[in-house]
Amino acid sequence: MRAALVGPTQSGKSSLLAAVAQAGGSHLDLHRPGQPHLAVVKVPDGRLTWLTEHYKPRKSTPAELELLDVPGLDLTDEAGRTHAKSHWPPLRTSDLLIFVVRSFAAESVAPYRGRIDPQADLRELLAEMNFADLEQATTRIERLQAALHKGGAKEKDQVKELELMQRLRQALEQERPVAQAAASAEEAKLLRSFAFLSPKPALVVLNCSEADVGAEGPAELCGLPCLQLSAEIEAELSQLPPQERGEFMADLGLKALARDRLLPLCVRRMERVTFLTVVGEECRAWTVPAGTDAVTAAGAIHSDIARGFIRAETVPFEDLRAAGDMKAARAAGEVRLEGKNYLIQDGDVIHFRFNV
Numbered sequence: 019m020r021a022a023l024v025g026p027t028q029s030g031k032s033s034l035l036a037a038v039a040q041a042g043g044s045h046l047d048l049h050r051p052g053q054p055h056l057a058v059v060k061v062p063d064g065r066l067t068w069l070t071e072h073y074k075p076r077k078s079t080p081a082e083l084e085l086l087d088v089p090g091l092d093l094t095d096e097a098g099r100t101h102a103k104s105h106w107p108p109l110r111t112s113d114l115l116i117f118v119v120r121s122f123a124a125e126s127v128a129p130y131r132g133r134i135d136p137q138a139d140l141r142e143l144l145a146e147m148n149f150a151d152l153e154q155a156t157t158r159i160e161r162l163q164a165a166l167h168k169g170g171a172k173e174k175d176q177v178k179e180l181e182l183m184q185r186l187r188q189a190l191e192q193e194r195p196v197a198q199a200a201a202s203a204e205e206a207k208l209l210r211s212f213a214f215l216s217p218k219p220a221l222v223v224l225n226c227s228e229a230d231v232g233a234e235g236p237a238e239l240c241g242l243p244c245l246q247l248s249a250e251i252e253a254e255l256s257q258l259p260p261q262e263r264g265e266f267m268a269d270l271g272l273k274a275l276a277r278d279r280l281l282p283l284c285v286r287r288m289e290r291v292t293f294l295t296v297v298g299e300e301c302r303a304w305t306v307p308a309g310t311d312a313v314t315a316a317g318a319i320h321s322d323i324a325r326g327f328i329r330a331e332t333v334p335f336e337d338l339r340a341a342g343d344m345k346a347a348r349a350a351g352e353v354r355l356e357g358k359n360y361l362i363q364d365g366d367v368i369h370f371r372f373n374v
């Protein structure tokens with residue numbers, strides 16, 4: 019799971035990355051020559067916390083998420099835009115884009131384009147993603163046309179792909195969703211293989227000034243879910259010992275840290291579900307794409323468990339908590355025996371039975 023922080027210059031991306039990583043005690047890698055900063059962060063999950071307190075295992079392993087901090091995009095001139103393109107590859111390999119725009123004003127931090135307008139900044143970023151896809155599609159169309167001109171054994175496939183790319187280009191020009199260009203599941207798969215930017219799941223962080231901390235902020239910006247927070251305040255909070263954070267947060271009217279608000283939302287936006295396991299001395303949270311079946315989920319743990327799959331003993335976390343423990347949940351008939359084709363639901367606590 020990988021998410022990338024993307025935004026105009028000086029919007030607060032690096033401050034946010036540092037805050038989220040430090041608050042969770044995660045490693046922050048700022049020295050990756052030629053590559054964006056990276057933090058591998060632990061996704062906070064109250065269900066895992068409950069299981070850990072209940073079972074007291076030696077090890078408690080949360081799901082992890084890679085956060086990339088891409089250098090700010092300066093799209094105000096051609097040189098900036100050319101440079102911005104060098105950042106597309108890490109965005110293409112990300113599963114989620116987090117657009118960071120600012121509404122804070124500070125004399126020492128020059129605003130992008132000389133004005134504070136987060137909505138306009140976001141519109142510009144979205145248009146740039148669309149434009150990057152348009153360029154990619156156009157390049158592909160030109161290559162296919164050149165190849166068709168020469169003829170060859172792959173001609174039939176190339177004609178089909180050309181038609182798809184032309185439909186795609188039309189969709190992008192009309193600002194329609196990329197997925198609409200695909201006429202079949204096969205075409206949808208081919209489109210996905212190009213890792214276009216505009217169809218990626220996304221959310222917005224609105225980096226606000228200190229005065230707005232604790233206020234709700236808009237729920238959406240340009241149709242994307244939006245979290246309002248102050249990267250600077252969060253960075254300060256993350257440097258405090260955890261036991262001292264509560265008082266400061268109460269003063270600021272903050273109910274939760276950026277880390278606790280942002281990371282679970284990232285997982286949801288990536289359309290992934292979390293299941294939990296308690297095996298031996300370890301409680302662990304795993305995430306898989308929504309719609310994953312039990313045998314595939316078992317394979318995410320170990321290929322042997324998928325190969326020797328017998329059944330998945332499954333109980334929804336809330337039912338387990340209500341029952342008090344596994345024994346009581348079993349007695350109440352809450353623990354189901356599911357087969358290979360069962361689709362994993364968010365919050366399932368699963369014990370895989372297998373035989374190899």
Ligand SMILES: Nc1nc2c(ncn2[C@@H]2O[C@H](COP(=O)(O)OP(=O)(O)OP(=O)(O)O)[C@@H](O)[C@H]2O)c(=O)[nH]1
Binds near residue numbers: 091228248250
């Ligand atoms: N007042 C205020 N300043 C902030 C806030 N967030 C970041 N800053 C300051 O703004 C400057 C830029 O912050 P960064 O986190 O480096 O921004 P960035 O988006 O990573 O910048 P680039 O990578 O250069 O695009 C720093 O001096 C921060 O201290 C905020 O919420 N309030």
Ligand SMILES: [Mg+2]
Binds near residue numbers: 031032088090
């Ligand atoms: Mg930065």
